[in-house]
Amino acid sequence: MTSRLRTSDEFDPLHRRLAELAPLFQDHADECDRRGGLTDEVVRALHGSGVFRIGIPRELGGYEFSPRQQLATIAQLSYWDASVAWTTMALQMVTGTTAAYLGPEAAREPYPDVARGEHALMAGQSTKPGTAIRVDGAHRISGHWQFASGIALADHLHSAARCAETGRVPVFTFPKKQATLIDNWDVLGPRATDSIDYTCEDVFGPDTHVFEATTTRAHHGGAPGAR
Structure with missing residues (x-):
């Protein structure tokens, strides 16, 4: 019996990109804690990596990671910085589920071109x-x-x-x-x-x-x- 569960080929490339960002996350950890939120540099890096697309459906241009792939991605981020991981977890989950459950008319506005990074969080x-x-x-x-x-x-x-x-x-x-x-x-x-x-x-x-x-x-x- 074959599994109906989708997996994404973007998993390994994304994890390599995130690994390259590990020093940035660690260098900014204290400043993020002081601010109560992520620094602009960390936010730009996360957007650039594509990690916020992991829950967005493929047909809208997202990566649509399987649940295990999503968990592994958040676990990887947790190793470097728990706040980065938690923030990413929450945003990708809500962004992805909203994209999945909104009808086509409503989804066009916040998800105009996900493949080019043009989507709402x-x-x-x-x-x-x-x-x-x-x-x-x-x-x-x-x-x-x-x-x-x-x-x-x-x-x-x-x-x-x-x-x-x-x-x-x-x-x-x-x-x-x-x-x-x-x-x-x-x-x-x-x-x-x-x-x-x-x-x-x-x-x-x-x-x-x-x-x-x-x-x-x-x-x-x-x-x-x-x-």
Whole structure:
């Protein structure tokens, strides 16, 4: 029996690129801790390596690593710097799952040309949902979410909110500029993950930019034959 699990040929090349960045991550570790987030040099290096593409489906231009490949990549980063690893883990996971579960119309905006590095980064939380009020073709979303690791690097947020009319808890995607960030990350470690809270009030969330928190149906990517 052959496995239906996809693996990516980009795995070894990416790991070689990340290994070349190890001295940079280690040299900047203290400054990242002091800032409470990654330095600009580390952020540029991560973008350049392509590591944020590991969860994005192939058909959108991503690497679509298998779960084991993703875990191995984060483990490699953890060896050099735990905050770099955690931030990357959170961003690639939310970015990848959002790309998989948003429909084609919604995915075109944040993922215009992933192969050229042109794509949004997603952060946010699906725990402790906010509230969503139904309006024509959309919801109005409000809430306070915690522990949004890597939010400083993100362009968009994905946030769970409970629909007042139905009790469902879908996940909404909207630009980060529509939220208020709360600078409350004060911990012993890992300090440099920028895992702060955020709030939003009456944000418009169109039905095209939402997916069910419990869905297992991907619009993009996934094992062959799973859709």
